[in-house]
Amino acid sequence: AQSVTQPDIHITVSEGASLELRCNYSYGATPYLFWYVQSPGQGLQLLLKYFSGDTLVQGIKGFEAEFKRSQSSFNLRKPSVHWSDAAEYFCAVTPYGGATNKLIFGTGTLLAVQP
Amino acid sequence: GAGVSQSPSNKVTEKGKDVELRCDPISGHTALYWYRQSLGQGLEFLIYFQGNSAPDKSGLPSDRFSAERTGGSVSTLTIQRTQQEDSAVYLCASSLDPFSGNTIYFGEGSWLTVV
Numbered sequence: 398a399q400s401v402t403q404p405d406i407h408i409t410v411s412e413g414a415s416l417e418l419r420c421n422y423s424y425g426a427t428p429y430l431f432w433y434v435q436s437p438g439q440g441l442q443l444l445l446k447y448f449s450g451d452t453l454v455q456g457i458k459g460f461e462a463e464f465k466r467s468q469s470s471f472n473l474r475k476p477s478v479h480w481s482d483a484a485e486y487f488c489a490v491t492p493y494g495g496a497t498n499k500l501i502f503g504t505g506t507l508l509a510v511q512p
Numbered sequence: 513g514a515g516v517s518q519s520p521s522n523k524v525t526e527k528g529k530d531v532e533l534r535c536d537p538i539s540g541h542t543a544l545y546w547y548r549q550s551l552g553q554g555l556e557f558l559i560y561f562q563g564n565s566a567p568d569k570s571g572l573p574s575d576r577f578s579a580e581r582t583g584g585s586v587s588t589l590t591i592q593r594t595q596q597e598d599s600a601v602y603l604c605a606s607s608l609d610p611f612s613g614n615t616i617y618f619g620e621g622s623w624l625t626v627v
Binding site: 425433438439440441443446489493498499500501502503504505 | 515543545547553554555556557560562570571572603605614615616617618619621
């Protein structure tokens, strides 16, 4: 069965430090990949998505992610974290090539930012 | 409206009662999704509507859960004879035709507590 793993449940970084959130997927073919962010009391907001082409994807709020087929990974990065980045981050994948009607989500990584 | 609208934002109900959760998708979006977000369970797909096609109900956890979408717009998720394990945040989302890779936009959710 298709699955998405986010191995880090909770991460704390200092403001200004770099960030990398890990995401691994299990799927036979190359899926569509997404990162969403959920701030407290808010809905999910799409940060970025990978469908095809350049494996380094730029998103909103200064985030980027790199698709590595050999490692089945789609890690999210940001060079310098801001206090407002404190939120929960979800990696997601579509189980069907080309269709986005059923996202499978990871369990999320909760990011805390220290002053 | 500008985004996906859900109501109520919070609902406390007694075990055994029925509840209805409403979702108003972004105008013009033909695809509508319901997800459930539980503590420790992450986000799980419940049901998906696309235009006039038969809905994909494969994620509904039991026959106590049902959903309808009237006129291709507003959707109602109904939980009958609620149980404590139904306590969760129910997220609605919508998108344009999902098969062209359009972004899925989420509402802020309806927080259901069954006591």
